[in-house]
Amino acid sequence: MPAAPPPFKRALSTFFILFISCPNVLFADDSKAKNVILFIGDGMGQAHVLAARVFAHGPAGRLNMECLEHFGYVTTYPNGSFVTDSAAAGTAMATGHKTSNNIIGRGRYGQEYKNVLELAREMGKATGLVTTTEVTHATPAAFAAHEAHRAEAKAIALDYLDGVQPDVILGGGAWVWTPDLLEEARKRDYTIVFTKKEMDTLDSTKSKRLLGLFAHSHMAFATEQGREEPSLKEMTLKALEILRRDPDGFFLMVEGGRIDNAGHNNDLRRLIHEVLGFDEAIGAVMAGLGDPNDTLFIITADHETGGLAIVGPGGHLPGKGEMVEVRWATKRHTAADVPIWAQGPGAEAVRGKMDNTVVFSLIKEALGVASAPGGLPIKIGRE
Numbered sequence: 001m002p003a004a005p006p007p008f009k010r011a012l013s014t015f016f017i018l019f020i021s022c023p024n025v026l027f028a029d030d031s032k033a034k035n036v037i038l039f040i041g042d043g044m045g046q047a048h049v050l051a052a053r054v055f056a057h058g059p060a061g062r063l064n065m066e067c068l069e070h071f072g073y074v075t076t077y078p079n080g081s082f083v084t085d086s087a088a089a090g091t092a093m094a095t096g097h098k099t100s101n102n103i104i105g106r107g108r109y110g111q112e113y114k115n116v117l118e119l120a121r122e123m124g125k126a127t128g129l130v131t132t133t134e135v136t137h138a139t140p141a142a143f144a145a146h147e148a149h150r151a152e153a154k155a156i157a158l159d160y161l162d163g164v165q166p167d168v169i170l171g172g173g174a175w176v177w178t179p180d181l182l183e184e185a186r187k188r189d190y191t192i193v194f195t196k197k198e199m200d201t202l203d204s205t206k207s208k209r210l211l212g213l214f215a216h217s218h219m220a221f222a223t224e225q226g227r228e229e230p231s232l233k234e235m236t237l238k239a240l241e242i243l244r245r246d247p248d249g250f251f252l253m254v255e256g257g258r259i260d261n262a263g264h265n266n267d268l269r270r271l272i273h274e275v276l277g278f279d280e281a282i283g284a285v286m287a288g289l290g291d292p293n294d295t296l297f298i299i300t301a302d303h304e305t306g307g308l309a310i311v312g313p314g315g316h317l318p319g320k321g322e323m324v325e326v327r328w329a330t331k332r333h334t335a336a337d338v339p340i341w342a343q344g345p346g347a348e349a350v351r352g353k354m355d356n357t358v359v360f361s362l363i364k365e366a367l368g369v370a371s372a373p374g375g376l377p378i379k380i381g382r383e
């Protein structure tokens with residue numbers, strides 16, 4: 001009879017069994033990050049992740065995002081109320097400061113907060129924003145603009161061009177970019193593309209900066225995507241192709257922005273496919289990471305939308321391809337905590353209950369930024 005394996009070997013085989021459905025990426029968390037990639041599922045609560053997981057893999061499977069080693073959950077409340085919008089939550093993650101709903105990159109009294117794109121740029125790193133919503137929408141705006149209200153789309157676009165000048169901006173919202181704004185963008189060395197074909201055939205070695213505007217307003221839901229529009233995965237990979245040219249590294253924010261719209265519409269089918277499109281982009285990035293110890297990888301949400309509860313099916317375990325039975329509590333945002341996953345330098349600080357401002361702290365610490373802008377103490381880990 002063979003002897004039982006020693007405890008170490010048992011632990012090792014358990015480890016590999018646990019990770020068997022995940023990409024084979026192993027990380028050491030002991031260095032500074034050269035690159036940071038932040039994925040934000042707009043409106044993506046834990047139940048949204050579960051509904052997508054069951055549909056894609058069955059209840060026992062796991063999504064790419066669920067393969068990251070460190071995880072916890074964050075509170076999302078803004079300044080002065082309990083239920084956040086994407087502007088306040090985006091500002092909290094991008095700057096480490098709570099603000100009131102509708103405000104982009106500023107405090108309640110108008111004070112400007114430095115964001116992680118500005119910090120990355122000061123360190124000589126390339127920066128990028130990718131979203132399935134309008135590129136001037138609240139979440140990307142919070143990372144590269146400073147405006148009193150999220151509705152100031154044109155002012156937000158000008159903030160991008162006159163401020164941090166992200167090297168890559170990809171998404172929808174062409175209506176905002178009137179000919180004068182496009183001219184300003186060209187003056188700042190942006191190559192501008194409007195279709196997937198133009199993006200795919202672009203000679204990226206010849207473009208200093210890239211602005212992609214693939215839809216008049218938000219891009220189509222993943223379920224209705226035409227051939228003219230790239231997927232979130234395709235945009236993300238193009239952004240990485242360009243950002244990787246910078247020897248100093250990069251910061252990239254990728255938003256699965258239409259998860260929120262599907263939640264507002266209480267549309268489970270679209271919601272599942274939006275989460276899966278978001279997860280597909282995450283999987284592609286994980287598979288393509290060169291040295292994983294170079295890159296801090298964070299995945300989270302800005303808030304939950306819809307008050308989604310999963311109540312069935314009753315009587316049997318749902319199989320792959322099956323939509324769970326749900327109840328929606330609202331067509332608006334909720335105050336529910338949202339999940340956070342992380343991997344790479346500094347990611348071990350992600351555990352248990354935290355606040356959404358931790359996203360800024362994690363990025364700042366991982367990049368090795370010396371002091372906290374704004375003079376507030378930065379806390380890592382638990383709130």
Ligand SMILES: [Zn+2]
Pocket residue numbers: 043260261264305333
């Ligand atoms: Zn929303």
